[in-house]
Amino acid sequence: xxxxxxxxxxxxxxxxxxxxxxxxxxxxxxxxxxxxxxxxxxxxxxxxxxxxxxxxxxxxxxxxxxxxxxxxxxxxxxxxxxxxxxxxxxxxxxxxxxxxxxxxxxxxxxxxxxxxxxxxxxxxxxxxxxxxxxxxxxxxxxxxxxxxxxxxxxxxxxxxxxxxxxxxxxxxxxxxxxxxxxxxxxxxxxxxxxxxxxxxxxxxxxxxxxxxx
Amino acid sequence: xxxxxxxxxxxxxxxxxxxxxxxxxxxxxxxxxxxxxxxxxxxxxxxxxxxxxxxxxxxxxxxxxxxxxxxxxxxxxxxxxxxxxxxxxxxxxxxxxxxxxxxxxxxxxxxxxxxxxxxxxxxxxxxxxxxxxxxxxxxxxxxxxxxxxxxxxxxxxxxxxxxxxxxxxxxxxxxxxxxxxxxxxxxxxxxxxxxxxxxxxxxxxxxxxxxxx
DNA sequence: TATAAATATGCAGACGATGCATTAATTCGC
DNA sequence: GCGAATTAATGCATCGTCTGCATATTTATA
Numbered sequence: 001x002x003x004x005x006x007x008x009x010x011x012x013x014x015x016x017x018x019x020x021x022x023x024x025x026x027x028x029x030x031x032x033x034x035x036x037x038x039x040x041x042x043x044x045x046x047x048x049x050x051x052x053x054x055x056x057x058x059x060x061x062x063x064x065x066x067x068x069x070x071x072x073x074x075x076x077x078x079x080x081x082x083x084x085x086x087x088x089x090x091x092x093x094x095x096x097x098x099x100x101x102x103x104x105x106x107x108x109x110x111x112x113x114x115x116x117x118x119x120x121x122x123x124x125x126x127x128x129x130x131x132x133x134x135x136x137x138x139x140x141x142x143x144x145x146x147x148x149x150x151x152x153x154x155x156x157x158x159x160x161x162x163x164x165x166x167x168x169x170x171x172x173x174x175x176x177x178x179x180x181x182x183x184x185x186x187x188x189x190x191x192x193x194x195x196x197x198x199x200x201x202x203x204x205x206x207x208x209x210x211x212x213x
Numbered sequence: 214x215x216x217x218x219x220x221x222x223x224x225x226x227x228x229x230x231x232x233x234x235x236x237x238x239x240x241x242x243x244x245x246x247x248x249x250x251x252x253x254x255x256x257x258x259x260x261x262x263x264x265x266x267x268x269x270x271x272x273x274x275x276x277x278x279x280x281x282x283x284x285x286x287x288x289x290x291x292x293x294x295x296x297x298x299x300x301x302x303x304x305x306x307x308x309x310x311x312x313x314x315x316x317x318x319x320x321x322x323x324x325x326x327x328x329x330x331x332x333x334x335x336x337x338x339x340x341x342x343x344x345x346x347x348x349x350x351x352x353x354x355x356x357x358x359x360x361x362x363x364x365x366x367x368x369x370x371x372x373x374x375x376x377x378x379x380x381x382x383x384x385x386x387x388x389x390x391x392x393x394x395x396x397x398x399x400x401x402x403x404x405x406x407x408x409x410x411x412x413x414x415x416x417x418x419x420x421x422x423x424x425x426x
Numbered sequence: 427t428a429t430a431a432a433t434a435t436g437c438a439g440a441c442g443a444t445g446c447a448t449t450a451a452t453t454c455g456c
Numbered sequence: 457g458c459g460a461a462t463t464a465a466t467g468c469a470t471c472g473t474c475t476g477c478a479t480a481t482t483t484a485t486a
Contacts, residue, residue, distance in 0.1 A: 127343060
């Protein structure tokens, strides 16, 4: 803790990080090869040479190692931007926000893609993934409300404003699902900007809001 | 099978129906009392006096007895109506279609409400529920496409028409989620018509499509 | 009523997950 | 560096869901 200011957080932390990485790698590889259901925790432990108990200490569950441990929360900064953002495309902006948080949660692109692929092809995982997002529902609704307030809308004038916010979040989840699907199926080749643009356009069309031009 | 044309499908079927009803009742009651997680399959079996093996033969899983065995498929007739329906509110109409199918799958209103309440308050179940709906995604997308075609839209003129259809389905799921939530939280007092109307309006607002009047 | 067909049950065991005691490793004060 | 104090990893027992398979029951049928 003297020589190097950041990084090198002690032997303990480094070892743990290494072990985690090794376990994740083993799990992802095995699952991509043989299918999530056909991989047991025991196999993963064997491959990464740790005890089963340690596996659960680290990741909590079999699904945890695939979905990733971080809860994918948007950064303060991003949230502020979303809240104060001008324009009326709440839905599009919210989808962007969540998408950004998701990729931020897994810096390693290769791992991220492995995860997404696996999630996409495994109903079980897909559903867990959605459940996780569901946890954030309340928080996201709050952001949307903040944005509404910033834009001068209030419950006084619009009593069911919160309902509207909830609906925005619900729709965003739906759109996000679509977007992820699309992205995985394009083998991650589409740039994020384009993808989100497409998503926005589709939302407009799907809801009867053709883009003027 | 001679005297009575319908009903009375033989002792066997009747017994099974009775057993199923008894098990469902026991499961729902126990789960509402003590929480889904705190009820074991063993308890349910004890309460309904059948073997664990039989329980799994009937319902396949612990979650199955709560969510219900029927997959909630819209009737042919409803589908046809949806496909040939005039108007541009695909999203609203689709939400209606799915909602109708869901209530049709459980004729007994009391049971239906028990299920919904339990699903609503149990994240685990919520997520399973969504996963089930996810299974129908492909089918629903097809209906939407059929409707588009009926309305004279084609992939020739709109290459990404299928994407648009997918997005409609994805958004419908989101909206449906919202609607169910709302309904459960109103203790099922809101009439379905009103609820769907509200949903439609909120979708319009959420997507920047204020209703003119 | 005897026989065939279907069904419920018991039993063993796989697998995920958790609690608890034990052992091994790391960190920290000297 | 070295030993004590902390902290983390492991082993073990156990619960709960779920499946396969053999066996016992029950219903349907001739």
